[in-house]
Amino acid sequence: MSGDAVVTEIDHDEFNPRGTLALILVYFAILVVMWVFMYFVEFLGNDLTVIG
Amino acid sequence: MHIHNYEKIWLVLAMIMIVGFLTTVTYGATAVGIEMISDEEDTIDPGALDEDPRFAEPRVEQVGENEYEAYVVAQQYIFSPDPIEVPANSTVTFYVTSPDVIHGFQVAGTNANTMVIPGEVAKLTVETEEPGEHGIVCNEYCGSGHHVMEGKLIIHPEDEFEMEDDE
Amino acid sequence: MSSAIESGEPTFLDRFPQEAKVVRSALWSSFIALTLGALFGIIQTLHRTDVLRVFSSGNYYTILTAHGVLMVVSFTIFFLVGIYTWAVVRSLDRPVEDIRYTWTWYGLMVLGTLMALVAILGGFIDSIDISADVLFTFYAPLQAHPLFYGGLAIFLIGTWLAGADWFRSWYAWKQENPGERIPLQTFMVLITMLMWYIASIGITIAVVIFLLPWSLGIIDQVNPLLTRTLFWFWGHPVVYFWLMPAYLLWYTVLPKVSGGRLFSDPLARVVFVLFLLLSTPVGIHHQYLDPGIADGFKFIALTNTMFLLLPSLLTAFTVVASMEHGARQRGGTGLLGWLRALPWANPAFTGMALAGLMFAAGGFSGMINAGLNINYLVHNTLWVPGHFHLTVGTAVALTFMAATYWLWPQLTNKPIFSRPIALAQVILWFVGMALMSNAMHVAGLIGIPRRTAEPQYDGFDFIPTFGSIAELDLQLVVGGTLLTLSAILFVSNLVLSISLPKVSGLGQPLPPALSGPDDAPKVLDNLKLWTAIALVLVILAYTLPLASIVDRGGLFGPGGTPYPTMIEFGSTLLEIYTPLTTDWISGWLQ
Incomplete structure (x- = not known):
């Protein structure tokens, strides 16, 4: 089906997943920003502060 | 077992993130004083x-x-x-x-x-x-x-x- | 790995015709459940948004129970047993030990499902006294007909026997291949089942000791907090029971359809071991807002849960790296330009890739759910179903459907009826779920509850921070409609494939990992060690909370009032068995 378009064989030692690292760093940044937003704005900024 | 350097970077970041989440929640529990529903009330019939x-x-x-x-x-x-x-x-x-x-x-x-x-x-x-x-x-x-x-x-x-x- | 050699490969059906039949039967059972589940899903969407209310709002809960049970028990677990049978037979390269035994566990699972389904659907017919309007979580004192609990028990026994089948195959293989590493797919299957056996302790006690005797009238009441806690003892690991087959497919099939190879076999093993260790001692994170459980236990659940993120985060890297490897082998270049070189026209690839993308989003909303005090914001709001429609509803379901497009030809020797329809189907699912789940998350944040027939109240209105309720409803309806259409296209495509003539050369061998099993420390394959550690963690996490719940509320109550009130057809049994069982249980506890 799809594994048939291989033009170059790349083995483990010559493969640096740069693109993966870039994508995952973007994901990391999104997670951190969203967490801070959700926790400090949506949650702590919401009505009726729970204290016990 | 060799782990690629990039994967090690990600592993470290993931751990930092997890500790960061735990720290935030602890901050909420202590500095802000948000307590969880707990077991301090006795049971009731x-x-x-x-x-x-x-x-x-x-x-x-x-x-x-x-x-x-x-x-x-x-x-x-x-x-x-x-x-x-x-x-x-x-x-x-x-x-x-x-x-x-x-x-x-x-x-x-x-x-x-x-x-x-x-x-x-x-x-x-x-x-x-x-x-x-x-x-x-x-x-x-x-x-x-x-x-x-x-x-x-x-x-x-x-x-x-x-x-x-x-x- | 040239295409000429590949097309000459015999298929799974050629090599293991008897096993292929079991796998096909399990998958058909799964897809029938998916079809019914989707039907109940769209009815709910239209009902909640008040677009069309075919049934009464009382019956909504019958529909919701059916949707939940069919989707997250029948669809997912029948698919699991099918794919795991395929994975074990394929990776050990040997038939099952006794095909009659294999059909036995499959038959038990079907029987259990039918029993539970009869009990649930009985809720539509007022004149008969059978119902199970208790939703997937069946929290007592909501009470179902004994057929429901009995069906669940038989279904579970079927899954346990299935696991034993796979262990038996592995054991026989090990005798013939001493000292060899467990093949990756079999390793994943065995680890999943070990987790499942440990998780089942909770639900078995809840159903066999409390709920089934209670529904039969043998005991009068149960401790609702105890049965609820025992449910979540099982209820969180069941989440991983849905996910681990999807992970197996991401680790072993997705690299192949991307045109590459798995980046790291050892890390895949580490990830599965982490799931075994951490899936169960976290169930209390579903009970952050339960009275009667000390906040200290909740904090322990929080910590375990946060570390349970690790295997999923590691998976994200390994799987994307495997895709990148495929793309670069296919000539992809640049930092991100390789994404274009991926086989986006292949529905198996596109479906799994989109499923993975949704899992990244679902992972985030899961982190919020898991975050102890922030749970006050979202607990039992529509946010929560928004979350799990991304995880089990897309990461798992879409992966299963996409993988079917890859595997089905090898089980039938027939191609899929239409690849363009298959491609449209996976994209429709992605778009439909993006809309529906987005609306659910937003609605949850403004406090709209989950699990209700009519989220429109007399005394007040929900106030969106932006947009309007009508817009959210529109997203829900359009999303739900696209999902239903997608499910219909999926099943129709398979049904239409039946009529195609058989062809040869549909075999698809799986390439070995870039970093193979020999790079993995031997200790990873020590199943006894990991099981022992997992048990210790469960004991540490659960002994004190359970003891405290029993100490506070008693083993059997204070019970609340069973609902609905059913005719106590067990009342004659009551006089005979009550002294017997209570003596036995109290004796057993001391």
Whole structure:
């Protein structure tokens, strides 16, 4: 089906997943920003502060 | 077992993130003082709420200068008392229990949210701020009429609030 | 790995015709459940949004129970047993030990499902006294007909026997291949089942000791907090029971359809071991807002849960790296330009890749759910179903459907009826779920509850921070409709494939990992060690909370009121068995 378009064989030692690292760093940044937003704005900024 | 350097970087970042999340939650629990619903209330006989000093007559009571306690019964398919009336800028502790099945108690759109389990009393303390009206929803399925189970929390301006007992 | 050699490969059906038949039967069972589940899903969407209310709001909960049970028990677990049978037979390269035994566990699972389904659907017919309007979580004192609990028990026994089948194959293989590493797919299957056996302790006690005798009238009441806690003892690991087959497919099939190879076999093993260790001692994170459980226990659940993120985060890297490897082998270049070189026209690839993308989003909302005090914001709001429609509803379901497009031809020797329809189907699922789940998350944040027939109240309105309720409802309806259409296209495509003539050369061998099993420390394959550690963690996490719940509320109550009140057809049994069982249980506890 799809594994048939291989033009170059790349083995483990010559493969640096740069693109993966870039994508995952973007994901990391999104997670951190969203967490801070959700926790400090949506949650702590919401009505009726729970204290016990 | 060789792990690629990039994967090691990600592993370290993932650990930092996890510790960061735990730190945030701990900050909320300590510096902000948000406590979880816990086990400090004794269990109660759900079949004998009408003999219980708190729940026989569900009500709001003033217990301190600016402190109130609301004894709330959640049952198929009503909350009592309804509405729950408290003043703005006060500390309100809800004690909520059920005589029948499991219910939820959430002041809609706010952080005041707890499970209500027969035999257990949920204790939840909040600080009210602005005057206004909030809906209360049962947010756990409790039977075929679950969707009609609602109540109201009315937060009165401080100078207009009077306890019914005083009238 | 040239295409000429590949097309000459015999298929799974050629090599193991008897096993292929079991796998096909399990998958058909799964897809029938998916079809029914989707039907109940769209009815709910239209009902909640008040677009069309075919049934009464009381019956909504019957529909919701059916949707939940069919989707997350029948659809997912039938698919699991099918794919795991395929994975074990394929990776050990040997038939099952006794095909009659294999059919036995499959038959038990079907029987259990039918029993539970009869009990649930009985809720539509008022004149008969059978119902199970208790939703997927069946929290007591909501009470179902004994057929429901009995069906669940038989279904579970079927899954346990299935696991034993796979262990038996592995054991026989090990005798013939001493000292060899467990093949990756078999390793994943065995680890999953070990987790499942440990998790099942909770639900078995809940159902066999409490709920089934209670529904039969043998005991009068149960402790609702105890049965609820025992449910979540099982209820969180079941989440991983849905996910681990999807992970198996991401680790072993997705690299192949991307045109590459798995980046790291050892890390895949580490990830599965972490799931075994951490899936169970976290169930209390579903009970952050339960009275009667000390906040200290909740904090322990929080910590365990946060570390349970690790295997999923590691998976994200390894799987994307495997895709990148495929893309670069296919000539992809640049920092991100390789994404274009991926086989986006292949529905198996596109479906799994989109499923993975949704899992990244679902992972985030899961982190919020897991975050102890922030749970006050979202607990039991529509946010929560928004979350799990991304995880089990897309990461798992879409992966299963996409993988079917890859595997089905090898089980039938027939191509898929239409690849363009298959491609449209996976994209429709992605778009439909993006809309529906987005609306659910937003609705949850403004306090709209889950699990209700009519989220429109008399005394107040929900106030969105932006947009309007009508817009959210529109997203829900459009999303739900696209999902239903997608499910219909999926099943129709398979049904239409039946009529195609058989062809040869559909075999698809799986390439070895770039970093193979020999790079993995031997200790990773020590199943006894990991099971022992997992058990210790479960004991540490659960002994004190359970003891405290029993100490506070008693083993059998205070119970609340059973609902609905059913005719106590067990009342004659009551007099005979009550002294017997209570004596036995109290004796057993001391």
